[in-house]
Amino acid sequence: MDRRWGRVPRKETFDKNIRYAFTRPLEWWGKRPVCEITSSDINELYKAIVAEGKPAQANNVRGQLGTFFVWAMHDDREYVTANPCTKMLEDDIAVEKADIEDGRVLTADELRTFWFGLDRKVCPGSRLARLALKLSLVTLLRTGECVKIERGYVTAESVTLPLRIVKSRRSKKARPVVQPLNALAREILGEVFTIGDPNRRWAFPGKDEREGEHMTQQGLGRLMARRTTHKGHQGEGICEYLGLVNVTPHDLRRTAACILEQLGYDDKTIGKVMTHKTADKEAAPVTRERYLVPVQIIARPVDVRVKALDDLDAALREILGLPKAGTKTLPPTTKRLPKAA
CATH class of the missing domain: 1.10.150.130 (Tyrosine recombinase, N-terminal domain)
Structure with missing residues (x-):
């Protein structure tokens, strides 16, 4: 067809x-x-x-x-x-159905263990496979989408996933996924293309690059989950090596979504970042039902008013040509504030 x-x-x-x-x-x-x-x-x-x-x-x-x-x-x-x-x-x-929870969220300590543990040379898996997991965390893209990133669709500002590889490609109104890149994502992709042939098609090629294949989502899942106690094991997996229990690649996406909520973002915005869309292009209910769970990750959730005023500060500085906000703080005062009338 x-x-x-x-x-x-x-x-x-x-x-x-x-x-x-x-x-x-x-x-x-x-x-x-x-x-x-x-x-x-x-x-x-x-x-x-x-x-x-x-x-x-x-x-x-x-x-x-x-x-x-x-x-x-x-x-x-x-x-x-x-x-x-x-x-x-x-x-x-x-x-x-299996009587298990629908995934989990990494705590702040587990995030640090995971992030820096992937940088160890003795950590299971290739460096590219570990970078694919990091990229999923910082972009909220599915690992199945990260492994399909093509060199020609990466720019300094965003990465595009064309219709032919997007899950919703059968929809009449389907559009390519264009995901903005933050600084961490640019650093990760920058390192990715210093490994192997920088002009290759896939950012994360499979074992045999000559066949033009990319890594698979299932392969990343097995890399994280495998254990030395498993029958016919291929060595310990990332979770076993790092001492993390039952963490899947999709849990990284869930963790990032929970961090965004604790930073003051609403369901609609988080859903858009996660590319969850409904017919009216609003956030799908699955965003809260499957991803936003009450697990404290950041030290102190951000008041949405604080973020709004900080964004207003940045916008006014840009409009007025003022320098970016520094680190200066208000001097301490010993005066008592007047009592409210």
Whole structure:
């Protein structure tokens, strides 16, 4: 199919993840005709995967099977006459879900441990992989977006993620993601392109640069989570090395969002920085529900009035041509303030 961003498969999300989702059903049912698969077969497979402690995988497999049977029922094909993936009751799905919290937020001490620990030469992973994690923290971009940054789309002020790699690319109103870069992000990207070929396509190339591949989001996740106690381990991961418990790459994004809230920013602004959009382009509810949690990170949350007045100060100085604010403070006074009338 032709799209604004190029020619794509009709099923745009078809990739190795979807192929992997069908591996288990094919092994489970063997050479049975597809028209003989019943809802009982689907539920049996679903419960078997959940029993292995893999609820997310079970839901993914069931969702992909449902999409497949809808496709197979189309008038042009009619490979099956009914969809065995009947809609599950919400209570049934909730029972099967893993009983874990939706991520966590790093404390100030953990942030320091993480940031400076990544700079140690003996820290697990390549230097580029560790810089990708840092970049996600300071830009609030998803790690899956950070690894897809292309050299030609990086400027001194921002980085652009074109439509062909943005998750919302199937939306008719989809636009490329243009994320501003702060000073820390510019420092990180500056170092990134001093490693290896500075003119390469991807900022974070994969193991075999000749194939033109970039690092993967899953690879960064495994790098953080792997343990020496895991079967067939490849050495300790970043969390085990740094002594951090259950930290995922996405928790870095959640931590940065919580810091912004404690700096006085509202949900709408934080949602825009995180590229959470709804139909009216306001912040999506997911911003608060999934990211903003009551964990104190900075020493003292910023009063939004203080920030507003500081921004007014900076704007007036720019308009009037005054020098930027220095570090001078008001001299101490020994006079008593007059009592209020």
